[in-house]
Amino acid sequence: MNLTKQSLIIACSHKEDRLKFFNFFDGLNVKQILTASHLSQMQDLLCDENLDVGLLAVELSSRWIKNTQQLSRLQKNHSGLTVVALVDEDMRLDYAHYREIIQSVSHLLYSPLNHNQLVRLTDLVDQTKQIVELETYRQGAFQASSLPLLLVNAKSQEIVAVNETFLKQFQIYKKRLLGQIWVDYLAQDQQDKINRYQSELNEKGQLEIQSKWSMNGVSFPVKLCAFYLNFNGVPHYLIECHDQSEHVFRQKMLYFLDKIRLLDFVTKRSEELLKQMVLWAEFDFCFMLTKGRKQKYQNIVFDYSKSNHAHHFIESNHDFIFRKLKTQRTLTLSEQASQHIPGDEFITMNDVESIMVFNCRVNKHQQAILVLGGERAFPRWQHLKLLFSKLVEHYRATMAFKMLQHSHESESQYDVLTNLLNRRYIIKHIEKSIEQAAQRKQSLAVVFLDLDRFKVINDSLGHDVGDQVLVNVAQILKDIVGDFGVASRYAGDEFLLLLNRHVSADNIKKVADSILKSVAEPVTLADGSEIKLTISLGIAVYPDHGKLVNTLIKHADVALYDAKLNGKNQYSIYRTELDGEQAKQSEEMVKNLEQAIESDQIDVYYQPKIDAKTEDIAGFEALVRWQHPELGIISPGLFVPLAEQSGLIHKIGLLVIEKAARCLKAWQTRYELPLTMSINLSPIQLNDNRLIDRISYVINQTGIQAKYLDFEITESEKFKSVKDALVMFNRIVDMGCTLSIDDFGTGHSTLDYLRKIPAKTLKIDQVFVKNIGLSPDDEAILDATIDMAKRVGHFIVAEGVETESQRQYLSHKGCDYFQGYLFSRPLPATKIEDILDQRAQILKNY
Incomplete structure (x- = not known):
């Protein structure tokens, strides 16, 4: 033609x-x-x-x-x-x-x-003029291409030409390639498919293959793009050879970076992943050590080395390395390690060329190092350094998280604030004392006490004043109880005493009277002012009132309730008729609570949530209050447990959600702000299959958008089924609402549990915020928790922020939101509107 x-x-x-x-x-x-x-x-x-x-x-x-x-x-x-x-x-x-x-x-x-x-x-076309000659192509476009190219005779499969780009990129001589069968350089599994590849090339004219290319004794991943060409009637394949080493390396590194956050350093699955990382990095040794009794790094956490490197490291001296790690977190040498650290036996005797040593210290009780490297210089050293530094960060975060799970309240014997025994250890003391009393046929007494109207002190004067009061009371208890037993802080403003020495009816009354008298003396605060307070006590005696620790504590609590009902500022000794009285009182309380719901005595207070960056109001937390016509505001700590036991929590919960949503919608409209509202859900509500219908009803009635409602759940063991609770969490999120985990760090969360909950926000419990500047261990736990939460995409709300120094510390660590008396205490809706009006006026003036 x-x-x-x-x-x-x-x-x-x-x-x-x-x-x-x-x-x-x-x-x-x-x-x-x-x-x-x-x-x-x-x-x-x-x-x-x-x-x-x-x-x-x-x-x-x-x-x-x-x-x-x-x-x-x-x-x-x-x-x-x-x-x-x-x-x-x-x-x-x-x-x-x-x-x-x-x-x-x-x-x-x-x-x-x-x-x-x-x-x-x-x-x-006319072949005498228009055919592109093979030599012309080879000398022209083929050589000039910036892509690494091979030209292959389609019949013989031999490489007939290779361009300069290919030779330079893969550092090989032309003579070693010309005349060779191109498929011999492919991985064996790809060679087995060559007939199918050739057929596809001949039919479609082009082909793409992902394979491994072996050359000069080195194997690396490649992407081959092959094209069918015809020169003077002779078919050829033009093959572009794209080195995928960097791409595959990055993909594998991203894979490991993603998997690191799932490691818990305990399970077999995690061990296998760590081994894969070390094998992929091609290190000769990788091991982690913790300090033993002699404060030397001698305990092996894991060792994925080719030889006995960890034991050899333990036996060697490392003065230079440890001196460096005192002032920096990481010591890395990408090559010539023996010249930079002469005299280190481990490095010289193992011919170590490259080494990384990471300081994995969490706090003074949890210190570790990660050591890895090998006998050669490693390509992409900086990338490997980044990968394993992320591993170290995650190790520190997870270890701190485990410490958080067994926080200072349970790991040590003493309460941080009062220096009294904590709840866990007083129970152990009582259990041991009961065993001894049973053997010796002696008596002992358990005294339960708490401060009268302590909630009013905290709400009106602030938690700093509340803490001073608790410390003062703790010192009184320590002084009076010392000769007769031991005092503990049980929870909040509750204290539990064990009287196991010189126990007699007279001495028990003597101790109780001394406490009442001493506590009644005015407490001098740090600013020089004075405050008066009273205390109520309930007493149970072994074996008369019970032979088990839980029974004694329960009966002492019943007696305490009796003392409060009879005017407070006194003690009461348990008697069996109190059980009936308490049941009647509880029944009466339930009736009063039902009446309170019907007569609209259940109110909602709102505490602002402050954006850490802008220091503007981002939203609110809704807090339920019982506005009793005679007794005033009744603390949720008193009536919410009763509401949960009686089932009234569902009605109260719906009231709170509805009132909070209506206020939020009104404020959003009036002030044109995308405010959010956090509402607490009890475990009892989460066990209710109708909860979703109740929330949907409120959303439809108020016209609020679901995304502005955030439901707070507390770490708890009260769920009938964790699996069912997780289903409920997902249903709430599917509606468009969000979830937060409240009082984080005080419950029983695990990393796996935390990952499963579809929550976007963690609220750090105020006990850790309080100890900023006081407890380095709590600060380490707080830091690691914030870091870990940030890395898995959670927002952080710090509760109980009361001082400027706390705010600055938390802001520097990356907290997103604050709540606390530094900004505002919980307020009724009218007071919140006053604040929002003032905000609008200020912005208007600007």
Whole structure:
């Protein structure tokens, strides 16, 4: 065919393909090039008697030629017409269909077109002028390409040409490649597929393979892009060889970085992942050590070394390394480690070339180091350093989290604030004393006491004053009880005393009277002012009132309740009739609570949540209050447990959600602010299958958007089923609401539990905020918790922020929001509106 004397029609949908066809044939001096953008236009051109059409390049697709029958009719109607078929991307050819079409066309190409496909059409034009000669191509575009290229004879599979880019990139001599079978460089599993690859190349004209390429004794991942070319009738493959080492390395590193946060350094699964990391990094040694009794790093946490490196490290001296680790977290040497650290036995005797040592210290009780490296210089050293530094960060965070789970309240014997025994250890003391008393047939007494109206002190004067009061009372208890037993802080403003020495009825009363008298003396505060307070006590005696620790504490609590009901500021000794009285009182309290719900005595107070960056109000937490007409505000700590026991919590909960949502909607509209509202949910509410319907009802009634309602759940063991609770959490989130974990750090969360809860926010319990500047261990736990929460995408709310120094510390650590008396105590809705009015006025003036 000589297209210099005939016309050519290009008929396809895509403008880009038509343009590429046109440019290619235009460069080959074709007589006339016509284009058609739809089927009817193509048919009109073919039927034009004034045109001598020799070649038709037509699209195979649902819009053009669909099948071989149409192709046959086309050639029957236009004898002597050469057809080039262009398969559209949406056209799927099976092998049988392909074989039929290839019999009806001269060439089969695939959209989108590229130059390597078009070169195959050069045999259609006058070969004396237009065929691209092999040598011309080899010396021209092939060598000039910035891509690493191989040219392969399709019949012999031998490499006939290699360009300079390939030689430089893969550092190999041309003579070692020319004449070699190209598939021999592929991984064995790819070599087994070579017949299928060749068939696909010959049929489609192009092919992409992900494989491993072995050369110079080194194997590395590659992406091969192969194209079918024809030079003087001889088929060739043009192969682009793209080194994927960097891409694969980054993908693997990202994989490990993602998996690191799931490690807990205990399970077999985590051990296996650590081994994979070390094997992938190709380190000769990797081990972690913790300090033993002699304060030396001698305990092996794990050792994934090729030899006995960890034990050798323990036996060697490392003065230089440990001196450096005192002032920096990491010591790394990418090469020539023995020259930089001469005299270190571990490095010199093991021919260590590269080494990393990470200080993994959490606090003074939890110190560890991670050591890794090998006998050679490692490529991508900085990337490996980053990966394992992230491992160290996660180790520190998880160890701190485990300490948080067994916080100072349970790990040590003493309460941080009062220095009295804590709840856990007083119970142990009582249990042991009961055993001894049973053997000796002696008595002992348990005294339960708490401060009268302590909630009022905290709310009106602040937690700092409350803490001073608690410390003062603790000192009184320590002084008076010392000769008779031991005192403890049980919880909040509750104290528990064990009298196990010189126990008699007279001495028990003597201790109780002394406490009442001493506590009644005015307490001098740090600012010089004085405050008066009273205390109530309940007493239970072993064995008369119980023989088990839980029974004694329960009966002492019943007696305490009796003392409070009879006017406070006194003690009461347990008697059996109190159980009946307490039941009656509880029943009466439930009736009063039911009446309070009906008469709208249940109110909601709001505490602002402050954005740490802007220091503006971001939202509120809704807090339930019982506004009793005679007794004033009754603390939730008194009536919420009763509401949970009686089932009234569902009605109260709905009231709180509805009132909070209505206020929020009104404030959003009035002040044009995207405020949020946090509402507490008790475990009892979460066990209610109708909870979702209740929340949906409120959303529909108030018109509030679900995304502005945040429900707070407290770490708790009260769920009937953790699995069912997680289902409820997900249902709440599916509605569009959000979840927060309240009082974080005081409950029983595990890392796995934390990952499963679809919460976006953690609220750090105020006990840790209080100890900022007082307890370095609590600060370490706080820091690690914030860091870990940030890394898994949680927002942080710090509760109980009362001082500027606390705010600055938490802000520096990355807390997102604050709540506390530094900004505002909980306030009724009218007071909140006053604050928002003032805010609006200030902004207006600006």
